[in-house]
Amino acid sequence: MEDVLLNKKLQQITAVILHKKEELAEQKRHYHFYNHDVYVQLVPWREKLIKIYAESISIDEELTFQILEKWGMEVANVLTTLQLPLDIALEEISYYRNQIGEVITEEAKKENFSFDLFSKVISRYNLVVDKAVHWVSKSYMKDYTDKIQSAQYAIDELSIPVVRITKEIGVIPLVGEIDTHRAQILMENALKQGDAYKLRWLIIDLSAVPIIDTMVADQLFKVVAALKLIGIGVVLSGIRPEISLTMVQLGVKLSDIVTFNSLYRALDYANSQMQ
DSSP states (O other), rough: OOOHHHHHHHHHHHHHHHHHHHHHTTTTTTTTTTOOOHHHHHHHHHHHHHHHHHTTSOOOOHHHHHHHHHHHHHHHHHHHTOOHHHHHHHHHHHHHHHHHHHHHHHHHHHTTTTHHHHHHHHHHHHHHHHHHHHHHHHHHHHHHHHHHHHHHHHHHHHOOOEOOSSSSEEEEEESSOOOOOHHHHHHHHHHHHHHHHOOSSSEEEEEEOOOHHHHHHHHHHHHHHHHHTOOOOEEEOOOOOOHHHHHHHHOOOOTSSSSSSOOOHHHHHHHHOOO
């Protein structure tokens, strides 16, 4: 009988908070860092947060956590889509912790909750709020990292392009230093685009590469070997005097690779091989 009465009291607190849901959600309308479009995007998940907070008082704890996890992913998606900082969501969570905490306190007073009972209810509520912080932060960082990686991939793709010069000849104009990461992108782009364009020859132009050491040379050998396996011949162009001197001093040998000091001569050679 006591459990039934307690559940009824808890459900009553839930009902009071749900009744005030729209009012509570509207309290932050005039905060200066929200323009109208952002406000419109934030209201639905703000109301959902208040609903989760309210229902957490009277429903199963594990169910509440499952709902919070889904909510956290939705919020993170909204924030990253609108390019808003995580601080906004955390501030919202904290703000409604206090607002709804006051409602719980007032209703507990009306129902004459004992100190132990009130402490139990408010502790459970605070645990739910802490979980909200956890899931929003975790989901936001995952979405943010995914977007950064996606943007980096796009940059990598653009930084090492395969430029189609003729129907069967392409050029990769390399600019800047070639580290292990860029060498891997070079390999992937050369193979993927070379095959997609049905190229017979691919010129790798090194005119804007400041230095070629043994690591870079080794990576170039691998790219050349991989391209040959799929039937694409490779020519290196842009081998400047200072680069050739450095390569000789390092003992780097390109005897198995056709090289030229200019892109023009490399292109002329590739065209001659097509005849």
